Amino acid sequence: MKTARIAAVAAIAALALTACGDREDDGDNGSDNNSPSESETTSEAAEQYPDFKACMVSDSGGFDDKSFNQTSHDGLENAAATYGVQTAEAESSDPSQFADNIDSLINQDCNQVTTVGFLLGDATRAAAEANPDVDFAIVDFEFTDAETFEPNPPENAKGLTFDTGQPSFLAGYLAAAKSETGVVGTFGGLNIPTVTIFMTGFAQGVDYYNEQNDGAVEVLGWDPANPEGGSFTNDFEDKTAGQSLAEEMIGQGADVIFPVAGPAGLGGLQAAQDNDVWGIWVDTDGCVSAAEYCDSLLTSVVKGMDVAVEQAILDSASGTFTNEVYRGTLADGGVSLAPYGPNADVDDDLAAEIEEIKQLIIDGEITVG
């Protein structure tokens, strides 16, 4: 079974398969199959840790946000399924509950607590310092000193960060290559770094395409040189807002839409589907998490939070925890581009170019961000 999965992943990577059937087979086993690191961890998954209790606190989005809380939570569930760890969880509905929720989990004898989102940074640091016996991991956050900006994580707390600009760069290049109108669009949920990093990478990818191919593809919705501007739904829930922003961009000629707005971004995919233009999904493989739009997707920018969380839990359970910050990159597979959509029709030349750019980013020849 596992070998079959790994083989399938390898086949997808090698041939850039476009058939959705393969993907669905993979999707049944977990949410993220594209990243090499997961195949590695699952292939050596004999060890069981039934006495280890891994716990998780969400931010105010809740674990059913179809976005980063949910993906992180998948990591917890995968760890329970793969390593037999016990789990407990607490959802927060507002920031004043963060500290309470962590304490309450520690009272439930959790050995490891993962907190989701930078808003929990303070509460996580305080809890880590008060509970030296418990390991902590926090998604999308890095502990730094307020004065020197040097990393200063507590002994027992690990930041999990993701360089999502890198795969977004590839997505931007792909979007520019596939655009027939010469206009592509992106919009975000809120003007915050964890969102705009995607949009900046995307815009830079488009620029790179223009440089390399003498193109003049234009990006609507975000200009890295003007961080005050840009198109935002100002809400991660409001699908209608996402849809109307995307409709507006399509009205201005955009034929690829890249929404970075969590569930609100689904409205952008809806608009893409309605108008027969391309969409690119974020965080998870859209053909698995938003399968109804799979036919309209070029690809997805995958942020492997589930993989990182699962790995952090395994590290704590097996006693190899370090407080060194984890950086998901294209090189380690923590971030990646999902397999191309079933209708994306990416020819071999383009696929090879993207592979080449990916290698350039990994080698540091191209810096994103």
Place this chain on the structure above:
Amino acid sequence: MTAMSPAPEAIVPEPDADKPEVRDLRSWLPTVRDTLLAILLALAVGAFLIAISDDEVIEAIGNLFTYPGSFFIYAGDILRYSGQAIWEAYSALVDGAVGSGSSLQRTLERSAPLICAGLAVTIAFRAGLFNIGATGQMLVGALAAGYVGFTYDLPPGVHLVAAVTAGVLAGALWGGIVGVLKAQTGAHEVITTIMLNQVARFTVLYFLAKDAFQRPGSDNLLSPAVADNATYPTLFGLHLGIPLALVAAVGVWWLLERSRLGFEMRAVGANPDASRTAGMSISKVYISTMAIAGLLSGLAVTMILLGLQQSVTDQVVGSVGFDAITVALLGRATPLGTVLAGLLFGALSAGGLGMQTSAGVPPELIQVVQALIVLFVAAPALIRGLARIRRRKKTATAEPKGAAA
């Protein structure tokens, strides 16, 4: 219950002129009874939801349909597992709310802002205004209190007073805008408060994007935490904001029941036209009511921000602003009722955490229970109807008496 239930209804219409206080107390009995029934009923529905979402129960139900021959075995299983799941969940609820010192502390910490914001809704209700804007008033209050709290470096005491004052003034200003719009232009307060909630949120987001409101070296929309000097001092593990909420409740009671302004508020709430004819300034009442409501909302957010030493974000208010409406409705727009309802909701919130972490019940269940309580409270006829059906079955002979009264 069956013995006492006809009594209160019979007593209400009989004014007992000699003992006004006793009458006052007794006239509340039906309300208290309906409220308790509503809470019990909501918990009963919650228990049903817990039971049918329990894995073992689901499996037993599945077996029941697959093997109808063993009906009694699986029916017994369903009852047993349901009982277990419900017991586990509700004992975790009680334990998480009042089971230990720290859970009691959590209950009170969560009640304090609910009580204060609930009072902001209550006082507006009494003047005939529906204040949906506690969220917005709290947000601008948080922005002002937070700014004073993390920017300046003042001596202990002074800093706290300055931060609280900034918060309540900002809240009062935000509420006052609604009052002015209502008084001058007749704009409906439901519309303006909802709109101002949005304006407040984007105001907060706007300022959070400025360097003065951000942590050094960070672009996240997250302010620094408020300084130690600006936080409420702690006494026996409880921060002083909690008694302050009770003081605010007494203040609101005094204002409504004993002051001239409160009399005018209630008069305007009962009949604005008659009040105008009687020579009261409706504009003054609207503006001052909404300003006081905003002030109370501003005070509420200081209990979160300065009580728990938080940072300002656009989510700092959470759902407190909207829960406050529920609290005020459940408290029947009285200060005492609001305090009790706030304590109940604080306990449910703290207990919900216990249910989630130790019994694995999703936190949404608590929101369902809270919503059901209010639904049942808002439909007293339904509650009485249910109670009456039960009574009719059990004591059929008592019915004619009750009907005659």
